[in-house]
Amino acid sequence: MRDTLLIVLFAFLGAAAAGLLGAGVLLLIRRRSVVAHLAVVAAVAVTAMLAGTLAVAQAMFLSSHDLSVVTTVVAMATVVSLATALLLGRWVVGRSKALALAARSFGDGGDFTTPEGPATAELAALSRELENTSARLAESRERERALESSRRELVAWISHDLRTPLAGLRAMSEALEDGVAADPDRYLRQIRTEVERLNDMVGDLFELSRIHAGALALSPSRISLFDLVGDALAGADALASEHGVRLVGDRVEPVPVEVDGKEMSRVLGNLLINAIRRTPADGTVAVAAERSPEGVVLSVTDGCGGIPEEDLPRVFDTGWRGTHARTPPAGAGLGLAIVRGIVEAHQGRATVRNIPGGCRFEVTLPVPVPEG
Incomplete structure (x- = not known):
């Protein structure tokens, strides 16, 4: 029993000395290639075995012949271990370089493609994460391009819509100033109309800026959709009569909702x-x-003839108006963008889809929590 304990002690001391030496070497080369690290690890393993063997041999007073045999066996093991570690390290480094090159491609604006060939579990997991990141970056770039396109359209439309009324205001004011206006009262009424148009446009821009800045403060209260729709129909009746359009609101259930009445x-x-x-x-x-199972659905159906399928995803974008044939006489394409912003601020969603003869806009709001 005592001999066994001595063997364990001497083997442990020899291996511990090799391990500490290997740890020091790894600390010194911590910024070097993984090949060097694997070589050191393999060398530590073999050296620890050799040191333990030599310590035990000295303690047990083995013959020089036996000691040389053991040393030769350990030396051969050292050569094989180091060769295996170097081959493994070169393979891992090669896979890492291929992965780094592929990662650089999507960092420069391209898409990430996983290098072909086998890989370790860790490198395979890293490749999957890089693929997911590449997909998210591609979506982000696409959203950025769409947003930039919407901004350019908005600037173009705003410039157009401002130029026309401002030119008319200048002409009418100069006519009034020079006293050549045939009907001053009509000019004044027209000036007021144009000023109100400009005021509405500025109001829309201010509302949209608050939505984008996240500064839209809501004051929700429990109200009935029946009352909300009734007030909206009454407010739009004059415009409908002017355009010869009939308003219908006979499918409105008295459903309660928790919303900001003014914004809705x-x-x-x-x-x-x-x-x-x-x-x-x-x-x-x-x-x-x-x-509905998804919440409270408020819908407005028109007879516009439908929207092209390729334009449906952009209907609620800032500045979007569609084709020139569908461009309204006023506005800068902000109305539907404001609709989406306000609805999303209420934790709802706004959608549009084509139906026979027109399209249907739907606003889905969450069901309010029952009182009491």
Whole structure:
């Protein structure tokens, strides 16, 4: 028993000395290639075995012949271990370089493609994460391009819509100033109309800026959709009569919702104005409100003839107007963008889809928590 304990002690001391030496070497070369690290690890393993063997041999007073045999065996093991470690290290380094090169491609704006060939579990997991990151970056770049396109369109439309009324205001004011206006009262009424248009446009821009800045402060209260829709229909009745469009709101359930009444009135007003302007004379604009498994659905259906399928994803983008044939006489393409911003601020969503003869805008709001 005592001999066994001595063997364990001497073997441990020899191996511990080799291990400490190897740890020191690894600390010194910690910034070097993984090949060097694997070589050191293999050398430490063999050296620890050799040191332990030599210590035990000295303690047990082995013959020189036996000691040389053991040393030769350990030396051969050292050669094989180091060769294996170097081969493994070169393979891992090669896979790492291929992975780094592929990662550089999507860092420069391309897409990441996993290098071909086998890889360790860790490198394979890293490749999958890089693929996911590449996909998210591609989506982000696409959103950025779409946003930049919307901004350019918005600037173009705003410039156009500002130039026209401002030119008219200048001409009418100069005519009044020079005293050549045939009907000053008509000029004054027209000036007021144009000023109100400009004021509405500035108001839309301010509302949209608050939405984008996350500064839209809501004051929710429990109200009935029946009352909300009724007020919106009454407010849009004059515009509908002017365009010869019939408003219908006979499918409105008295469903309670927890919303900011002022902001949701703006949502309904924008949807109704959009629908009326795009519906031909003698057409119908219908409003409905009902419960659904997803929440409370408020819809506005028009007779615009439909929206091209490729334009449907952009309907709620800032500055979007669609084709020139569907461009309204006023506005800068902000109404539907404001609708989406306000609805999303209420934790809801706004969607649009084509139906026979027109399109249907839907606003889905969460069901309010029951009182009591």
